[in-house]
Amino acid sequence: MFLIGFSATGKSHSGRLAAQALGAPFIDMDRLIANRTGKQIAEIFEVDGEEEFRRIERELLREVAQSSGRRVISTGGGIPVDGRNRDVMARSGITIRLMASPETIHARLNRNRAGRSRREMRRPRRRAAIRPMLPGSESKEAGIERIRELLTEREEAYAAAADVTIDTEGREPPDVASEIVSLIRGAAQKSEAKE
Numbered sequence: 001m002f003l004i005g006f007s008a009t010g011k012s013h014s015g016r017l018a019a020q021a022l023g024a025p026f027i028d029m030d031r032l033i034a035n036r037t038g039k040q041i042a043e044i045f046e047v048d049g050e051e052e053f054r055r056i057e058r059e060l061l062r063e064v065a066q067s068s069g070r071r072v073i074s075t076g077g078g079i080p081v082d083g084r085n086r087d088v089m090a091r092s093g094i095t096i097r098l099m100a101s102p103e104t105i106h107a108r109l110n111r112n113r114a115g116r117s118r119r120e121m122r123r124p125r126r127r128a129a130i131r132p133m134l135p136g137s138e139s140k141e142a143g144i145e146r147i148r149e150l151l152t153e154r155e156e157a158y159a160a161a162a163d164v165t166i167d168t169e170g171r172e173p174p175d176v177a178s179e180i181v182s183l184i185r186g187a188a189q190k191s192e193a194k195e
Contacts, residue, residue: 001184002095003074004161006151008108009098010168010176011074017177019072022184027064027073033057041076054082061085065092070184080161081154089161094187096180097162100169102147106140163187 003011012028019026033056034040044053057076064073065088079085089095100108164183168176 001070001072001093001180001187002089003072003098003180004077004080004089004095004158005098006077006100006105006147006154008105009100010171010173011098013173014098014168014176014180015072015074017173018180018184021177021181022070022072024070024072027071029057029060029064029073029075029079032060032064033076036060054078058082058085062088065089070188072180072184077150078154080157086157086161094163094184095161096183097158097165098168098176099158099165100167102144102151104169105147106144109143110140 003015005011015028016026030041033044033053037044037056039047041053044056057079061075061079064071075085075089080089166176166179166183
């Protein structure tokens with residue numbers, strides 16, 4: 001099962017909770033890429049370029065899609081833009097899109113950044129490491145507008161990839177996770193009934 005959607009729509013947090021409820025492994029594609037390459041996402045973008053990052057992302061998506069058993073996979077926000085990735089996900093299980101408004105996404109991104117401890121502040125900024133498409137030094141209005149632009153650019157790909165969409169606006173991760181679990185169990189029952 002794949003979770004797609006923009007940054008801060010809840011893919012990682014809700015996905016991890018859903019995986020725990022299902023007793024399934026949770027795979028965060030961005031973390032997997034960082035672990036495999038030994039580089040943060042922003043470093044790959046800066047040193048190797050976006051094209052190289054997307055190649056790595058495609059290869060790892062194919063790899064995790066081929067693994068057996070139920071698993072919850074949180075994808076990077078740009079994965080559905082590549083038609084090859086949409087094909088892999090379509091052949092490998094249900095794809096659930098999480099969405100929220102640009103204003104909510106911006107607020108969540110900034111809340112996550114503001115809530116970091118002093119110890120975390122001494123480390124490199126995780127937000128920059130994971131979200132290289134979203135510069136962090138812009139005004140609130142410019143940040144929301146950049147999110148809106150990226151959402152518009154990706155809308156067709158997100159819609160084409162998603163089997164189901166969950167609006168996370170005003171919802172807490174445990175609530176979203178419960179809906180994800182229900183959808184996965186429902187899809188599994190339908191699949192078993194066909195066999």
